[in-house]
Amino acid sequence: MKDREENFEKLLSMSPPIDDDGFTENLMLRIPPRRDILRIRTTVLLAFTFAACGIVAAIPGARHFLAEFVSGFALTALLANLSLLTITVLAALLIWGAVAAATSDA
Amino acid sequence: MEDAPLIARVVADDDRHAFATLVRKHQSAVRAFLLRLSCGDRALADDVAQETFLRAYQRIATYRSEGGFLSWLFAIAYRAFASEKRKRHWSAEELKESPEVDRSRIFNPDTAAEDVARAMRHLREPERACISLCYQSGMSHQEVANTLGYPVGTVKTHIGRGKEKLRAHLSAYGPEPEVGR
Numbered sequence: 001m002k003d004r005e006e007n008f009e010k011l012l013s014m015s016p017p018i019d020d021d022g023f024t025e026n027l028m029l030r031i032p033p034r035r036d037i038l039r040i041r042t043t044v045l046l047a048f049t050f051a052a053c054g055i056v057a058a059i060p061g062a063r064h065f066l067a068e069f070v071s072g073f074a075l076t077a078l079l080a081n082l083s084l085l086t087i088t089v090l091a092a093l094l095i096w097g098a099v100a101a102a103t104s105d106a
Numbered sequence: 107m108e109d110a111p112l113i114a115r116v117v118a119d120d121d122r123h124a125f126a127t128l129v130r131k132h133q134s135a136v137r138a139f140l141l142r143l144s145c146g147d148r149a150l151a152d153d154v155a156q157e158t159f160l161r162a163y164q165r166i167a168t169y170r171s172e173g174g175f176l177s178w179l180f181a182i183a184y185r186a187f188a189s190e191k192r193k194r195h196w197s198a199e200e201l202k203e204s205p206e207v208d209r210s211r212i213f214n215p216d217t218a219a220e221d222v223a224r225a226m227r228h229l230r231e232p233e234r235a236c237i238s239l240c241y242q243s244g245m246s247h248q249e250v251a252n253t254l255g256y257p258v259g260t261v262k263t264h265i266g267r268g269k270e271k272l273r274a275h276l277s278a279y280g281p282e283p284e285v286g287r
Contacts, residue, residue: 008273012241014219018134018141023152024126027159031122 109175142238146223158183225275233268
């Protein structure tokens with residue numbers, strides 16, 4: 001009975017190695033160079049920075065955000081390797097903060 | 107070569123050769139796991155394996171060494187399989203129409219693994235995953251639980267139930283299967 005159970009478990013554990021057979025080569029062709037990902041992230045950050053600068057420049061009460069947060073945020077996001085989604089959410093919060101501050105100052 | 111220095115090279119320098127070395131080292135285990143999850147559907151298993159390594163490459167900076175790199179890959183593979191299955195409306199139920207394991211078959215190590223993969227179609231997906239990781243990859247119940255995100259008790263239940271079902275469908279290899287000769 002014990003042998004039977006052992007044999008059954010041996011059967012379940014059978015796993016002949018699978019040859020690579022071009023698998024790795026095909027995969028490497030599908031991987032985009034990291035430089036492209038970095039370039040996209042940097043472009044998005046720059047675009048956000050310019051957009052945020054435009055908004056805060058147009059609203060007098062929010063100008064202090066320009067120096068205090070926007071440039072700092074863009075640099076931190078770039079260095080911290082944040083995802084595009086995180087950058088977008090944080091950027092939206094920042095702009096909302098700037099507009100709220102401007103409104104309350106006014 | 108150890109995984110850690112290779113991972114460090116991928117993270118720090120985007121070293122694609124280091125990543126290719128990691129893929130070559132682990133592709134067999136990941137594809138074998140997915141082959142069982144997909145009940146022997148080799149095309150689906152290989153597509154999901156490619157997706158698994160792509161996701162691993164994109165997220166490698168978030169990898170923490172607890173549990174090992176292969177366990178991390180298995181966790182990604184399990185989630186990738188679930189999403190690919192939904193996308194393709196794939197179901198193991200459909201495979202139940204295809205022929206059963208040949209009960210007159212004499213044990214053959216080359217076909218045994220394939221027969222086990224085909225018999226997996228009678229199991230629920232978590233049962234397939236737990237049995238594959240436990241027996242095929244030699245992981246402990248605790249490691250399987252950590253990898254798949256189930257409590258240990260649930261893993262034990264899935265393995266127990268899965269084994270009972272497989273025992274019935276792999277009776278071609280019984281009552282005294284001469285495995286390992």
